[in-house]
Amino acid sequence: MLNRSMASAVSGLKAYQTWLDVIGNNIANLATPGFKASRVRFEDVMSHTLRGASVPDPAQGRGGRNPAQVGLGVLAAGIDTDYAPGTPTATGKMSHMAIQGEGYFVVADGFRTYYTRDGSFDLGIDGRLVNPSTGLYVMGWQADANGAIDTSQPLSPIRIPIGEEMDAMPSMSIVIPGNLNAAAATGTTYTTDVTVIDSLGFRHSVSLTFEKTGTNTWSWTYSSSEAGVTLTNATGTVEFDDQGNVLNVTSAGDLTIQWGNGAADTVIPGGGDFPRMTQLAAGSDAVGVADGWTAGALTSFAISVDGVVTGIYSNGATKALGQIALATFANPGGLLKEGQNLLSPSPNSGQAVIGTPVTGGRGQIAAGYLEMSNVDLAEEFTNMILAERGFQANSRVVTTSDEVLQDLVNLKR
Numbered sequence: 001m002l003n004r005s006m007a008s009a010v011s012g013l014k015a016y017q018t019w020l021d022v023i024g025n026n027i028a029n030l031a032t033p034g035f036k037a038s039r040v041r042f043e044d045v046m047s048h049t050l051r052g053a054s055v056p057d058p059a060q061g062r063g064g065r066n067p068a069q070v071g072l073g074v075l076a077a078g079i080d081t082d083y084a085p086g087t088p089t090a091t092g093k094m095s096h097m098a099i100q101g102e103g104y105f106v107v108a109d110g111f112r113t114y115y116t117r118d119g120s121f122d123l124g125i126d127g128r129l130v131n132p133s134t135g136l137y138v139m140g141w142q143a144d145a146n147g148a149i150d151t152s153q154p155l156s157p158i159r160i161p162i163g164e165e166m167d168a169m170p171s172m173s174i175v176i177p178g179n180l181n182a183a184a185a186t187g188t189t190y191t192t193d194v195t196v197i198d199s200l201g202f203r204h205s206v207s208l209t210f211e212k213t214g215t216n217t218w219s220w221t222y223s224s225s226e227a228g229v230t231l232t233n234a235t236g237t238v239e240f241d242d243q244g245n246v247l248n249v250t251s252a253g254d255l256t257i258q259w260g261n262g263a264a265d266t267v268i269p270g271g272g273d274f275p276r277m278t279q280l281a282a283g284s285d286a287v288g289v290a291d292g293w294t295a296g297a298l299t300s301f302a303i304s305v306d307g308v309v310t311g312i313y314s315n316g317a318t319k320a321l322g323q324i325a326l327a328t329f330a331n332p333g334g335l336l337k338e339g340q341n342l343l344s345p346s347p348n349s350g351q352a353v354i355g356t357p358v359t360g361g362r363g364q365i366a367a368g369y370l371e372m373s374n375v376d377l378a379e380e381f382t383n384m385i386l387a388e389r390g391f392q393a394n395s396r397v398v399t400t401s402d403e404v405l406q407d408l409v410n411l412k413r
Contacts, residue, residue, distance in 0.1 A: 101363010228260025
């Protein structure tokens with residue numbers, strides 16, 4: 001029977017050693033990005049029944065008796081993961097990302113797909129977002145040449161081709177927001193310059209002049225002092241109502257600009273978009289803004305909270321390059337830790353549900369940040385003391401059982 005107490009103590013030694021192993025691993029990963037602390041769950045082993053329970057016996061005048069059982073030790077029944085979020089820490093590197101929510105980054109190498117909370121990504125030599133320590137690519141949806149993203153397509157590595165050239169886009173519309181002074185006298189003029197891009201990517205400055213011709217009525221005229229430039233249908237009028245809003249716009253037709261440098265003619269429907277204008281008793285500040293851009297190269301990028309990667313070009317233009325994908329699981333506690341901050345599904349985690357950030361509880365992305373470990377050092381040190389004392393106490397039980405056995409052996413003398 002004394003072996004029973006020793007066996008129970010040995011099970012305690014094993015269980016507390018497992019606890020110390022988990023605590024040591026948690027502390028070792030204190031600075032590991034995206035690391036989630038583990039905790040041990042204990043349960044008692046089956047008990048040896050010395051006497052069973054009995055019901056009350058009124059005939060014998062005896063009440064019920066409880067069972068008498070001796071436990072046979074303890075078992076480290078499970079090691080659970082604490083999925084509380086870690087603290088986002090600024091790194092200043094745009095390719096670094098932290099998830100504020102329940103999602104996981106999707107990374108792959110062409111053979112296997114893994115999931116991770118570690119957003120320590122960088123641009124590889126091939127222009128793709130990659131985890132530099134594992135070589136795994138960050139997966140998502142690549143945009144097409146026009147910047148459109150189709151999330152119904154299969155996942156692919158996100159590519160950010162720094163240095164890639166962007167072709168020039170000629171101007172095709174002019175928007176004129178702003179105000180014309182309602183207090184201005186008839187005959188008053190106001191001029192603003194509009195930068196227009198031709199089909200060869202050259203910038204041109206075209207003047208837009210407003211002249212007040214009557215109550216709530218202004219004429220407008222485009223002109224250019226550049227040699228060889230000819231403007232057709234460059235005039236019109238804009239009328240305002242008694243609230244200062246655009247009432248009516250007339251034009252001679254679509255504004256056509258012939259550049260004389262070999263570029264195709266620029267055609268602006270109706271001479272521009274005037275309904276955004278107002279006529280109020282304030283200074284005139286109307287401006288003309290043409291679309292289009294000159295040729296340029298991709299110089300940098302930004303990642304929004306919804307995971308859209310936007311390229312920033314040297315010509316001031318921006319274009320969507322791709323969309324980061326995030327995954328969620330029905331039971332994250334069932335994920336298998338594969339090392340290198342990687343996770344893979346298990347039969348009890350469920351399959352990955354992949355989608356875009358800010359949807360389906362996946363959380364949003366904080367670019368330029370890394371999620372740090374959620375290890376609580378004070379809690380780990382406290383648990384370490386408890387585990388040490390538990391191990392020490394169980395070792396004393398082994399020692400005491402050994403001494404009792406020795407005394408039993410000495411009875412023969």
